[in-house]
Amino acid sequence: MRKKVAMTGNIAVANAMRQINPDVCAAYPITPSTEIMQQFATFKSNGKVDTELVTVESEHSAMSACIGAAAAGGRVMTATSANGLALMWEMLYIASGNRVPIVMTVVNRALSAPINIHADHSDSMGARDSGWIQIYCENAQETYDSLIQATRISEAKNVRLPVMVCMDGFIISHSIENIELFEDEEVKRFIGEYIPLYPLLDTKNPVTYGPLDLQDYYSEHKRQQDEAMFHAGDVILRTGEAFEKFSGRGYGYFETHCMEDAEIAVLALGSAAGTVRTVVNELRGKGVMAGSIKLRVFRPFPAKELADAISHLKALAVLDRCDSFGAFGGPVFSEVRSCLYDRPVRPHVTSYIYGLGGRDLGLDKVQEVFNDLKRIVDTGHVDKLATFLTVRE
Amino acid sequence: MIKLKELSEKQDLLAGGHRLCAGCTASIIMRQLMLASDYDMIFTSSTGCLEVATSIYPYTAWKTPFFHSAFENSAATTAGIESMFQSLKRQGKIPKDRQIKFVAIGGDGGTYDIGLQALSGALERGHDFMYVCYDNEAYMNTGIQRSSATPMGASTTTCPAGTCMPGKKQRRKDLTAIVAAHNIPYLAQASPSHYRDLMEKVRKAFSIEGPKFMNIIAPCHRGWRTKIDEGIKLARLAVETCFWPLYEIEEGKVNITYKPKEKLPLTDWLKMQGRFAHLFSPGNQHIIDTLQAQVNKDWESLLERESKK
Numbered sequence: 001m002r003k004k005v006a007m008t009g010n011i012a013v014a015n016a017m018r019q020i021n022p023d024v025c026a027a028y029p030i031t032p033s034t035e036i037m038q039q040f041a042t043f044k045s046n047g048k049v050d051t052e053l054v055t056v057e058s059e060h061s062a063m064s065a066c067i068g069a070a071a072a073g074g075r076v077m078t079a080t081s082a083n084g085l086a087l088m089w090e091m092l093y094i095a096s097g098n099r100v101p102i103v104m105t106v107v108n109r110a111l112s113a114p115i116n117i118h119a120d121h122s123d124s125m126g127a128r129d130s131g132w133i134q135i136y137c138e139n140a141q142e143t144y145d146s147l148i149q150a151t152r153i154s155e156a157k158n159v160r161l162p163v164m165v166c167m168d169g170f171i172i173s174h175s176i177e178n179i180e181l182f183e184d185e186e187v188k189r190f191i192g193e194y195i196p197l198y199p200l201l202d203t204k205n206p207v208t209y210g211p212l213d214l215q216d217y218y219s220e221h222k223r224q225q226d227e228a229m230f231h232a233g234d235v236i237l238r239t240g241e242a243f244e245k246f247s248g249r250g251y252g253y254f255e256t257h258c259m260e261d262a263e264i265a266v267l268a269l270g271s272a273a274g275t276v277r278t279v280v281n282e283l284r285g286k287g288v289m290a291g292s293i294k295l296r297v298f299r300p301f302p303a304k305e306l307a308d309a310i311s312h313l314k315a316l317a318v319l320d321r322c323d324s325f326g327a328f329g330g331p332v333f334s335e336v337r338s339c340l341y342d343r344p345v346r347p348h349v350t351s352y353i354y355g356l357g358g359r360d361l362g363l364d365k366v367q368e369v370f371n372d373l374k375r376i377v378d379t380g381h382v383d384k385l386a387t388f389l390t391v392r393e
Numbered sequence: 394m395i396k397l398k399e400l401s402e403k404q405d406l407l408a409g410g411h412r413l414c415a416g417c418t419a420s421i422i423m424r425q426l427m428l429a430s431d432y433d434m435i436f437t438s439s440t441g442c443l444e445v446a447t448s449i450y451p452y453t454a455w456k457t458p459f460f461h462s463a464f465e466n467s468a469a470t471t472a473g474i475e476s477m478f479q480s481l482k483r484q485g486k487i488p489k490d491r492q493i494k495f496v497a498i499g500g501d502g503g504t505y506d507i508g509l510q511a512l513s514g515a516l517e518r519g520h521d522f523m524y525v526c527y528d529n530e531a532y533m534n535t536g537i538q539r540s541s542a543t544p545m546g547a548s549t550t551t552c553p554a555g556t557c558m559p560g561k562k563q564r565r566k567d568l569t570a571i572v573a574a575h576n577i578p579y580l581a582q583a584s585p586s587h588y589r590d591l592m593e594k595v596r597k598a599f600s601i602e603g604p605k606f607m608n609i610i611a612p613c614h615r616g617w618r619t620k621i622d623e624g625i626k627l628a629r630l631a632v633e634t635c636f637w638p639l640y641e642i643e644e645g646k647v648n649i650t651y652k653p654k655e656k657l658p659l660t661d662w663l664k665m666q667g668r669f670a671h672l673f674s675p676g677n678q679h680i681i682d683t684l685q686a687q688v689n690k691d692w693e694s695l696l697e698r699e700s701k702k
């Protein structure tokens with residue numbers, strides 16, 4: 001019997017991990033993701049998982065051990081945040097370049113300096129070009145569901161890429177939600193048996209991983225990696241559909257709200273999407289043609305599908321919980337705006353940097369953004385391309 | 394017993410045709426190590442000469458599974474591989490009696506310096522693996538930069554002997570002692586010149602469960618500025634001068650596995666190497682004296698540690 005249980009985002013993640021039952025986990029504590037591994041260690045301690053838990057001495061070693069373990073030939077998971085992800089940076093590329101499936105929960109937190117432990121996407125956005133699939137989740141249920149899907153996506157034969165499942169620090173990781181837990185057996189069936197490809201442990205068929213790859217081959221290997229990301233797009237959709245059959249909750253690249261006839265809309269990732277939806281509902285009540293998009297999959301970036309969903313708008317605001325210093329707007333903004341460039345009809349698109357270091361995004365602030373969008377539609381003119389929201393100027 | 398005839402009949406697991414320099418002792422060490430073992434082995438290597446020259450896509454010299462990941466994480470990578478092995482074995486996905494030896498390799502840069510943390514962590518956690526450092530006393534792959542294993546007085550590209558500075562100012566780090574402080578079941582220093590000793594240590598290490606460590610001196614003619622064919626002679630002199638004592642520590646007990654009948658003066662070793670040439674110029678004798686005094690003191694203290702068993 002499936003159960004509805006009240007738990008924090010972190011505990012939901014730990015439960016997904018318990019049910020996925022990876023062969024190896026290597027992790028290092030950092031707020032706000034620490035609790036995941038603590039809970040998982042408790043599962044391990046009480047015989048609820050078969051996992052070998054490697055309590056490494058740093059996140060660099062955590063990812064190094066995960067990569068070694070995955071290449072050895074088994075299922076591998078880990079979790080981290082902010083500085084921990086930053087310390088893994090070198091290894092993120094080595095994971096994707098070696099095409100080893102690893103599923104990692106990133107509990108999003110601001111990068112130092114100054115040190116701050118709260119929600120912010122600067123950590124995972126910094127890793128957007130590292131060759132990892134990136135899925136952003138709005139709440140604990142989505143995170144739990146996405147981890148189960150990520151296992152299948154990562155291991156698909158034509159993908160074999162690591163996946164980051166991202167959720168906002170504290171806002172999701174430490175808030176209690178009622179979530180639906182599947183039965184252990186159901187999860188086991190959905191993810192299937194792990195099928196190793198070229199495992200190191202097969203000493204009868206020795207393979208070399210990580211050779212020196214020079215001008216004569218490197219480009220082809222990077223091209224193959226790009227191809228794998230392309231396949232990932234399709235696998236993500238198919239896995240989302242299969243998951244819907246099994247759970248009743250469907251997942252795609254993004255989720256739209258009141259978009260069919262919308263004239264103005266706001267796009268956001270993660271927990272902010274719910275706040276935006278609430279404002280959209282209020283505005284619809286007042287007859288404003290507002291809508292919203294929650295972007296779930298940032299890598300691979302669903303350029304065509306997203307452009308199809310938003311090009312009919314008159315004005316669109318993109319919220320980024322992360323700055324790209326010296327660029328003209330946040331990282332999500334740049335890509336969303338760029339995917340519209342070839343459309344004959346396209347909306348004005350503006351950038352808002354919000355919620356840095358965990359600052360709250362209130363309904364009033366989202367309302368302000370919609371007011372700006374209305375003004376843009378009325379005047380046909382953008383006053384300011386990139387704005388800092390939720391900041392004292 | 395190590396029998397040459399038997400060894401000569403065994404298959405080399407590191408194929409010829411790799412691109413290490415002629416006269417490089419790193420590959421000699423690796424072949425001695427591999428020949429010593431009858432087990433299935435899985436290797437990792439940190440970035441450095443050995444890795445770069447033995448696995449250039451689409452070729453590989455490794456007839457065993459081999460993983461090069463990064464510079465500082467050979468120990469952590471092996472820890473991951475070994476953990477997967479233990480996990481699958483515990484779950485019955487691999488037969489209970491299956492044996493594989495996991496060997497993490499690093500140069501001195503990848504071990505004494507950038508990889509020290511990962512090494513320490515893996516030793517402390519008690520993984521069943523062996524870490525092997527081939528110590529050529531500098532970062533050779535990137536062009537002979539000093540490491541914390543470089544001896545005092547040596548000229549490298551980042552501490553070149555000049556008119557004001559006579560090479561490296563600091564004394565080398567005693568990594569073997571640092572590893573010993575982890576209280577692992579077995580560790581040893583070895584030299585390819587004393588291959589029987591080296592191979593016996595490998596065999597002993599492989600017979601013991603838990604973390605093991607070997608520090609092996611690896612003369613490098615490019616970095617040491619020596620003749621191409623004198624690598625083994627230099628390794629032998631390092632031992633005969635007691636600059637590189639051959640010893641092991643098993644369950645905390647020090648055992649010196651080779652004691653030179655007559656301890657040769659360090660200058661016998663120094664004078665063969667261009668990296669120390671400036672030490673023989675007027676005004677630099679005191680550096681040679683300091684080096685000799687350090688060797689004497691370290692040897693005495695090793696003898697004393699051995700006598701305490």
Ligand SMILES: Cc1ncc(C[n+]2csc(CCOP(=O)(O)OP(=O)(O)O)c2C)c(N)n1
Nearest residue numbers: 440441442464500501502503531532533534
């Ligand atoms: C993080 C990182 N820093 C620096 C380097 C550049 N690098 C590659 S090999 C190397 C030196 C290797 O020295 P050592 O470990 O002594 O091995 P050797 O080449 O002497 O055999 C350096 C500095 C790197 N690959 N990665």
